[in-house]
Amino acid sequence: MxxxxxxxxxxxxxxxxxxxxxxxxxxxxxxxxxxxxxxxxxxxxxxxxxxxxxxxxxxxxxxxxxxxxxxxxxxxxxxxxxxxxxxxxxxxxxxxxxxxxxxxxxxxxxxxxxxxxxxxxxxxxxxxxxxxAAHTGTVVAGAHGTPVWNELITRETSWVATFYKSLFDYDVEALVSADSDEMTLRLDGRPVASLRGTGRALVRDRGAHWMTYFEVDDTDAAAKVVTGLGGQVLRAPWDGPNGRFATVADPEGAVFTIVRSAVR
The missing domain is CATH 3.10.180.10 (2,3-Dihydroxybiphenyl 1,2-Dioxygenase, domain 1)
Incomplete structure (x- = not known):
């Protein structure tokens, strides 16, 4: 840790x-x-x-x-x-x-x-x-159960990126792709968050929202624990460029993503 x-x-x-x-x-x-x-x-x-x-x-x-x-x-x-x-x-x-x-x-x-x-x-x-002041925020990174990433899921990124850039001194890096609408927010040269546009696929009952990613030791095992505790697996474990992911919800419906990062 x-x-x-x-x-x-x-x-x-x-x-x-x-x-x-x-x-x-x-x-x-x-x-x-x-x-x-x-x-x-x-x-x-x-x-x-x-x-x-x-x-x-x-x-x-x-x-x-x-x-x-x-x-x-x-x-x-x-x-x-x-x-x-x-x-x-x-x-x-x-x-x-x-x-x-x-x-x-x-x-x-x-x-x-x-x-x-x-x-x-x-x-x-x-x-x-x-x-x-006395509370500076999360003070542990990289261990099982810690937040490792935050991503804004929205319909289209360019307009909302302008809003967040007006609040803070972000450098915005767009992912150049014909079939993807993604941006990374950087501070002091370091990536700190991302924006992802999903177009019409944006979930209607949730709308635009921030997604929290939590590190786990084993994505598949953690997904099974979620269901065993009364939660749901909304997207089954999958491999991405930065690790193995699953999107889940707790018993009250709060959605989050778990990930075993490729580099820890």
Whole structure:
């Protein structure tokens, strides 16, 4: 395991979190799948815990408020949320608004941990921004159960790339291909995230969204654990240029991708 740098360059994915209906059952799922242990985190938005590996913070899971505003039998959707680092959450929130995005929560202080906001880009993809104080974000990389990549899945990349470039000093590298719409976001010469346009194939019930990739020791074995714990395999394991992948969902429907990276 290696510790990540304490200060992230603004725009670097630095944390992922999940809001769920049943916190205890979700802890059991991710604890078994990834080996996380848990301890309480800031409670401003309700019950919240941080997943740990060897005592080091990996990701957050919180309890959704009751969905009283929804019709009977329906619940608020659950989804993993990618946070992008910022040195000034208030300034970044204003930039989001001025470039066609929406700020839904905050900016607000999360106790002594830092300052955050939750926003959506012009295509509706939800993401967070995090101004670190005591809590700098995920501090372990490369081990089983750690976030290793974040990708925006959207209909078309060029317009939304302009939005994210207005927020942070990304260098945008397009993959030149007749049948692919992909871009890599780089900071300080280093790839930090990607954008993937899927055109009309964009899943209608999810729309544009950020996808979190978690490292696993064995993709096929981890996919079997997912189903054994009540989750689903949405795309069976496949080999890609950077490793072996599978897209899965937890028992509440939160979608994520697991990968055994080709280079660890």
């Amino acid at each position: 290696t510790e990540a740098a304490i200060r992230r360059t603004p725009g670097t994915p630095c944390w992922v979190s999940l809001m769920v209906h049943n916190l205890a059952e979700t802890q059991e799922f991710y604890g078994t799948l990834f080996g996380w242990e848990f301890r309480p985190g800031p409670q401003q938005l309700g019950p919240y815990v941080r997943g740990l590996l060897d005592g080091k913070e990996i990701a957050g899971i919180g309890q959704l408020p009751p969905g009283r505003q929804l019709p009977p039998g329906r619940q608020l959707p659950t989804a993993w949320l990618t946070y992008l680092a910022t040195d000034d959450a208030d300034k970044t929130a204003e930039t989001i608004r001025s470039h066609g995005g929406t700020v839904g929560v905050g900016p607000l202080d999360a106790a002594e941990a830092g300052r955050m906001a939750i926003a959506s880009d012009p295509t509706g993809a939800v993401f967070g921004i995090w101004q670190a």
